[in-house]
Amino acid sequence: MKVAVLGSGAMGCLFGAAFHRAGADVTLVDVNAEHVGTINAKGLELDLRSGVENLPIRAALPAEVSEPVDLMLVFTKTFHTQGALEGIAAAIGENTHLLSLQNGLGNDKRLAGFVSDDRVMVGASMLPSDLVGPGRVRSHGEGYSKLYPAFGGDPAFAEQVAGLLSAGGLETVLDLNIHEVIWSKVIFNATMNPLCALTRRTPGFLGANPESRATIKSAVAEGIEAAHANGVMVDGQPIYDLTETSMTDHADHEPSMLQDLHAGRRTEVDAINGAIVTAAKEAGVAAPVLETLWHLVKLEEAKLKQG
Incomplete structure (x- = not known):
């Protein structure tokens, strides 16, 4: 091939x-x-x-x-x-x-x-x-x-x-059921990527702090609700499990959004958090935590543009 x-x-x-x-x-x-x-x-x-x-x-x-x-x-x-x-x-x-x-x-x-x-x-x-x-x-x-x-x-x-x-x-x-798989990954990324990017820390840091753990739980729950409202019946538990795995097995891994901000580049937050929030609103549900993370990363991008 x-x-x-x-x-x-x-x-x-x-x-x-x-x-x-x-x-x-x-x-x-x-x-x-x-x-x-x-x-x-x-x-x-x-x-x-x-x-x-x-x-x-x-x-x-x-x-x-x-x-x-x-x-x-x-x-x-x-x-x-x-x-x-x-x-x-x-x-x-x-x-x-x-x-x-x-x-x-x-x-x-x-x-x-x-x-x-x-x-x-x-x-x-x-x-x-x-x-x-x-x-x-x-x-x-x-x-x-x-x-x-x-x-x-x-x-x-x-x-x-x-x-x-x-x-x-x-x-x-x-x-x-590949679209359920994709939604599940996007929910995971919309949760872990912005938190790592905004704190400038890897997943191990998030796992060590109760504030980040509470935010992770809320963000994943919103993503699951958004998926279900759009007819994509993702199973939530594997997403929660994956966040735990990332904070232990991949504790030192720099997610792509963190790598982008470190390098002064635009992130993919629009296609990740933005896409979930937009889909949620179109289906009549709210995703305030995911939307806040989206807006905060966009502010980080705006800072990059100012030099």
């Missing part, structure tokens, strides 16, 4: 490595020229619990990818999806499948304008991963991934993708 990973940051590299181990023809695509150059010159360095490995995977800038691929895995920030796919249009052929493992809600609709609905897949991954430098990724933690065709239909190609990822060391399964 010929695979392009569009947005090869921490998570993109982790998944690209899994496809590479399974024998796929992988290209890591990113706009960071230093990152791309380092991977091409020295290989991709992965620091895992099992040890450090170095993989000779091709990396490229978007303009350097000129041939259609079988699968394009989309890992860009949600607000960059449209422009990123337009910039790599040469790699999207008549048989190309798109798979989004991005954060937030609505990624299926963002991909649908580039290929037919039957070639759109979505999923969610609960793996921790950090980009520690150009060409260097760290992932010390356990997790899993799930995916499925976004709009239903034949899951045969999705099954091939899941098989390759699992063979490459990332446990991945198909889940018919």
Whole structure:
């Protein structure tokens, strides 16, 4: 299988490595020229619990990818999806499948304008991963991934993708209820990401303080109510369990929203908290804690704009 990973940051590299181990023809695509150059010159360095490995995977800038691929895995920030796919249009052929493992809600609709609905897949991954430098990724933690065709239909190609990822060391399964899976992850992210970003601390800090634990409980409850009001019947207990896991097993992991603020970048809070709050209001329910976290992160972004 010929695979392009569009947005090869921490998570993109982790998944690209899994496809590479399974024998796929992988290209890591990113706009960071230093990152791309380092991977091409020295290989991709992965620091895992099992040890450090170095993989000779091709990396490229978007303009350097000129041939259609079988699968394009989309890992860009949600607000960059449209422009990123337009910039790599040469790699999207008549048989190309798109798979989004991005954060937030609505990624299926963002991909649908580039290929037919039957070639759109979505999923969610609960793996921790950090980009520690150009060409260097760290992932010390356990997790899993799930995916499925976004709009239903034949899951045969999705099954091939899941098989390759699992063979490459990332446990991945198909889940018919993929939209419940995605909502569950978004609720988790809408809770833990803003709290880490606003306190400038990792999940272990949140676990050590009763104030954050109370906020976590309220935020998750609001997310569950919003999902149910929109006809997505998520099971709440696994989300609560996952917050506990993040505060123990992933205590030192920097969530993406915290990484973004540290780097002076825009976050994905609109596609995460904003999307839940909007969906909740449209269904006639309130989500005041999630809305407050959303607004506070937007204020942090506004501070960045002021320099």
